[in-house]
Amino acid sequence: MTNRHLIDLSSMSQAELSELLNLAGEIRRVPGRFAETCHGKIMATLFYEPSTRTQMSFQAAMLRLGGRIIGFDDPNSSSVAKGESLKDTVRVVSGYSDILVMRHPKAGAAKAASLYSRVPVVNAGDGGHLHPTQTLTDLVTLNEETGRLTDLCIGCCGDLKNGRTVHSLIKQMSRYPGNSFVLISTPQLGIPSYLKDYMDARGVQYTELPTLEEAMPLLDVLYMTRIQRERFSSAQEYEQQKGVYVLDQRKLKKGKKSLRVLHPLPRVDEITVEVDDDPRAIYFEQTEYGMYARMALILTMLEGSERRLEPCPKSTHDHRCQNPNCITGQEAYLPRLFSGGGDMLTCDFCDERMLVE
Structure with a gap:
């Protein structure tokens, strides 16, 4: 990779991303070929907020590659609880490991970690900002399931304001020709203005619609997201938005036969369980694709990497x-x-x- 760290997937060139997607597909088809490729390597996972799929898929990825894992999934069980700075934690842990994966509730935390790490840093989600490895998972899923990443009409539904997975997906899929977006949310949970500017600057078409019913016939891909309780300042604000958008079998009938329904999970009540049995619902398969995506990413980032600390930039x-x-x-x-x-x-x-x- 041209860039040492993965903070935003947009930092990768199209050629690099294509190689990564191809590698993920190869690992999925012949996993045994890669079983010991990370023997002797250590991955540190620093998770400052709860996670199930992202953390476990990274751990499973490294273990399947023959590597080992250190880290924490609760900052209260580490020196962070004693007031240790992010800088000090990263400086110490990067001395113990070969690659560092971090999730943090504050936007820009992974970027901050990269300034003080001696090893490659992977952004596993920074607040409501970005989630590049989930987007990599989404790209691998779409590439394997539809055979293309171009000329897709992609519906994004739910919390588009705080949904870091949506932000990363829009930025990345805007780079591929022919893609368009249908943005389905309440006015209070619409996407940030910088993302609209991003699409406008690239001539990407997008439409904002208030209901799923209107959007369904238009879509090749529906990307559902939950209303994120943890991003609201009060329970009252959350309750006002909760349950506004629910995908059920009745709404799904309005969609194309070729439609693919994705969800970064966890699901709360935004997709009914009856939808799970529809062949167009591929969100559980999506989680498995995520493991292969992260295996490919780990291999790529460790290739030729060495422990070093770059000079910290000045203000x-x-x-x-x-x-x-x-x-x-x-x-x-x-x-x-x-x-x-x-x-x-x-x-x-x-x-x-x-x-x-």
Whole structure:
């Protein structure tokens, strides 16, 4: 890979991504060929918030490759509970391991970790920002199930504001020709403006619709997401949005026979259990594809890697990011890194845009 770390899948070239997808497909077909390819390697998993599929699929991936695992799945069981900074945790753990996988509730945390790690860092989800390995899972799933990543009408339904899986999917699929999006959400849970700007800049077509019924006949892919209780500031706000969008067999009948229904899981009540038996519902198969995707990623990132610490960049501006969920608000020592110019700056950690005087 051209880039040492995987923070955002958009940092990979199309050629690199194509190689990764092909490798994942090969591993799926002949897994025994790769059984000991990571013998003697150690993967550290630093999970600052709960996870089932992402954490276990990374662990299963490394074990199936013959490697070993260290780490934590509860920061309260580590020195983080004593007030240890992200920088110090990463500096220490990257000395013990060959690759570091991190999930964190703050946007930009994986980017911050990459500044202080001696080994490759993989973003396993940073707050409501990005989730590149879930998107890699989605791409492998679509590639294997439909045979293409182009000319697809993709419906994204649910919490599009906080859904990091949706954000990553939109950014990545916008790079492939002929793809379009149907965005199905309440006004309060619509996608962030920077993603609309991203699509507009690339000439990607998208439509916003208020109901699943209107969208279903248009779609080649339906990407369902849950309303994320943990992203709301109060239980009342969550209850107002919960249960607005539910995919059931009646709505599914309006979809194409070739439709594929994906979901990053966990599911709460947004897909009824009767849908599970429909051949168009492939979200459980999607979880298995995720293991092969992560096996391919681990192999690719460890190839030719060596332990080294890059010089930490210096602040580019005096301003602070205004996003309350940005990692820079929690870890005050981080350099203030922004792109853009004039009166509009974009935080390099969380992609939040802000006007400055």
